Amino acid sequence: MSTPTPFRPACDETDELVIERHAREPAVWIVHHRETRLIVGTAPWSRARVLLSRSEFQHPSCYALVGDTDVLQDGRGVAGTHIGRTGRPPARARQHRHAPPLAGMSTLTVISLDSGRGLLLEEAAALEQALHEAAAAAGSHQVVSRAPRDRGLSPGVVTRVQRWLDTLRWMLPVARCDILEAGRRAAPRPGARAEPEPEAAGLPPSMGWTTRLPQGLLARADVRRFRLERGEIRATALVVDGWCILEEGSHARAGEIASLQAGLRNKRHALRRAGILEPVPGRQDLWVATARVGVPSLTNLTRLILGNNARHQVWQQVP
Structure with missing residues (x-):
């Protein structure tokens, strides 16, 4: 019992x-x-x-x-x-x-x-x-x-x-279980041949982030544009050929929930340290993207900029 x-x-x-x-x-x-x-x-x-x-x-x-x-x-x-x-x-x-x-x-x-x-x-x-x-x-x-x-x-x-x-x-x-998380790899053992980073390979990131986009990617006719508006958060994303890209000038919420996935929390902090996300002048609760940045998916981007577990349905495709 x-x-x-x-x-x-x-x-x-x-x-x-x-x-x-x-x-x-x-x-x-x-x-x-x-x-x-x-x-x-x-x-x-x-x-x-x-x-x-x-x-x-x-x-x-x-x-x-x-x-x-x-x-x-x-x-x-x-x-x-x-x-x-x-x-x-x-x-x-x-x-x-x-x-x-x-x-x-x-x-x-x-x-x-x-x-x-x-x-x-x-x-x-x-x-x-x-x-x-x-x-x-x-x-x-x-x-x-x-x-x-x-x-x-x-x-x-x-x-x-x-x-x-x-x-x-x-x-x-x-729930703190990552058995279905693709691309999460432990550090290579000593002497093991390291896999190339997504940035170096010119491929969409499978787990991290990159500011290095393939030349001509955003000039393609099949680029889809999405907009997110949630309170004071205004963000634009471009999706094409496996890439999901946050546009420069988009906003992100500075705060985050306690149960946010550790990988997402670390990614947010890494983007802050790299200067890709900077505080909006005079605001402690709002960040702004200073450059385009590619991430694995629209869901990943949603949680990255809102700091919670929202899904990709919060975005609206722009004609």
């Missing part, structure tokens, strides 16, 4: 998400998605019992266990990750304590539905398969669990799970 725990609301940052933190265990996060009723919980492995005391995680769920030791992959160190599904997360956690699937275990993430019954068994099978494939394709973690081989999954379930996966791609980072 689950034991009530003192979770409390953190910041209700968006219309789509409700975020909770444990009052005495701030590293334990719970994120709810209002529309789909998806619920994601993350905790350090040492605090997994606190997370699994929640009534929502007593039913069929999918989960990811991230290791605290590096796995060598293509000359670089990445975190090993075990992805699975279970009818009773607390019982599966006890099994993993007795028979660890990884040499070391750092973080537990559990994904379920806040429905009183969790995932249907077929939903859990389809979601496990989708998470396994997406995490392996992202490449930021080495998936060490065996790929599931469920066959005969209903087309309706597969379609529903794919929609959930689209939501989880931005919901998981809010």
Whole structure:
């Protein structure tokens, strides 16, 4: 039987998400998605019992266990990750304590539905398969669990799970889980051949930012222009051939929410240090872009300039 725990609301940052933190265990996060009723919980492995005391995680769920030791992959160190599904997360956690699937275990993430019954068994099978494939394709973690081989999954379930996966791609980072984050690489091991930076390769950035744009890129006929207006924030973005570019003179919010993804927070600070984002004269709460800067996507740019977890739908395409 689950034991009530003192979770409390953190910041209700968006219309789509409700975020909770444990009052005495701030590293334990719970994120709810209002529309789909998806619920994601993350905790350090040492605090997994606190997370699994929640009534929502007593039913069929999918989960990811991230290791605290590096796995060598293509000359670089990445975190090993075990992805699975279970009818009773607390019982599966006890099994993993007795028979660890990884040499070391750092973080537990559990994904379920806040429905009183969790995932249907077929939903859990389809979601496990989708998470396994997406995490392996992202490449930021080495998936060490065996790929599931469920066959005969209903087309309706597969379609529903794919929609959930689209939501989880931005919901998981809010919960401090980065298994689906493409391009996040650990530092190369000594002697390993480093991959070229996006700036040097002349390609759209897959994770960082660049001010070096290919010659003639913005003169192309297929450039799409987008505008964002949110309070005093006015910004313009150009999207073409995989590039997403913030225009010079666009505004960004100086403040940011506490649950902003660490990579985005670091990127904002890097742009400030580089002088790409500068305070608007006489304002402490508003920045202005002093140059064009390319970022991985419109969603990434949205969160970069608003400092929260908003999605790309806040932009309007300009004819």
